[in-house]
Amino acid sequence: MADQAAKLREIKGELDGKDQESFFDEQYSNIIAVSSGKGGVGKTNIVTNLGYALTKSGKKVTIFDADFGLANIDIILGIAPKFNLRDVISGDKDINDIIVKMDNGLSIIPGSQGIEELADLDVVQKRKKLIQCMQLREKVDYLLVDTSAGIHKNVIDIILASGRLIVVTTTEPTSLTDAYSLIKIVLNRQPAKKISLLVNSVRHEKEAKEIHEKLNTVLRKFLTRDIDYFGYLLYDNVIQESVRKQQPFYERAPHSKASKCIDAMAEKLLGNTHKNAGNSAVYTFFKRLFLVR
Template identity: 50%
Template sequence: MTHSQTQKKRTAVPRGRTEPQPRVICVTSGKGGVGKTNIVTNLGYALAKGGKKVLILDADLNLANVDILLGLTPRYNLHHVFMGEKTLQEVLVQGPEGLLILPASSGIMELADLTEQQRLYFLSEMSALAQKIDIMLIDTAAGINNNVIYFNLAARERIIILTPEPTSLTDAYALVKVLSSRHDVKKFRILVNLARSEKEALAVFRKLSIVADRFLDSLSLDYLGYIPYDSKLPTAVREQRLVSDIFPDAPSSKMFSKVAGNISQEEPEMKADGNIKFFWQGLVDL
């Protein structure tokens, strides 16, 4: 082998190497009241208990409640970051099992309306934080407003939360339709909440699949699992604690652990959707 060939071989490896990137999973729903925040926090807890470094981004910028659900009282929030008053590290709060929480604040501006300077500052902060986590869970608002679409487009993975209620199915389809038809997002995973059995959960999933197959092209809907109706859940919410923490043997807690285990064992798809290479850059590009 010649010297020039050796040099090419040496430089080819670093050029093809990529820095480890956290998985970014957007948890969203078409309808409010489906238990999305409860799912995000309990999944985050279960993932952290399984050894993952997890960050929860409360992206419901109008009705932020991740901190309330966890009984936390953060002094600062995303608004202070956007204004350049605090760094992300200063805003982060720690929840149970080492969960990191990035709290939002009710009534602050939409990320979609940030200035370019604010987005670039947010990007630099997020890039530094990315080296410290394995998984980022984004708790979006419900519906199809700008912020919901914004985070769904920036994230690599999306989990849609459904319940057996007919309105939940209708609104979830509306969200999937917007993301698929207008933004060419084609892959979604479905998690059914408040089902009384897996049979009921699968029936709900099939209803959405049938409608999507009929009216939307080249769509991939994958069944992730279900969280059962559980009387321990509202008890935990009233105590501002996680059901997975205080009632580890409850039916819902066991299913949170199972779903978290499935997520942990997955081989994440490294190719990002569209032109968004990484979530962090995607937030600036959108």
């Protein structure tokens, strides 16, 4: 056990060098974890439809379904992946074998089965071997990571390994206080983390801006920093309908008010990211996720 801990420290030491230092470089800002304190606030819909919008703009987008609960993305997209991260962990497949390619070019890494097993992977050699299976063959401009809600260690590890975090909240007080708790934990570990807020299910943008200001007032007071405003998603029945039809709303209703909000957020990402994530950044993400536990 002590030997094991020493080995993990040794690997962490490797990461604390080059990978850790360069981690806040612009290129990592395209490795985006989308999380929330409270569940059911719209993360999976946002990740999926944002993925569609960025793909439409000619970007190579990969979605990592890292929600260790239900594989919601499969439901929204109406897909049934044959393999998942568990097959990579067991050594049967490499990452390229499990990726699902959508007709529009979007790629999905089905990770909801497997993420939890990572915590039990206590053999360093196994982890190192796993890392070798994570070299993506195809180019990636954006890696969008859909996480579970809450402050479980698995979620926090994914956020810490990502280059930036988008926190999703609704206007409900419980959703907002849970978002605060999540942000607090993340900032405690990475005080300079790039974090932005997305407010979902609002009636108009003003409501989202007010929520952002409200949260920032608390953050400034207790954590001495604030977070950016990323965007808002209007309440729109088209979302529920699309989930029922297992088709992303951005594809089903491209001119809906919800799709317009997604367009605005995609444009924001396209505007403020300088470089593409690049496959080495994605590799670093997996390396951090799988090695530092």
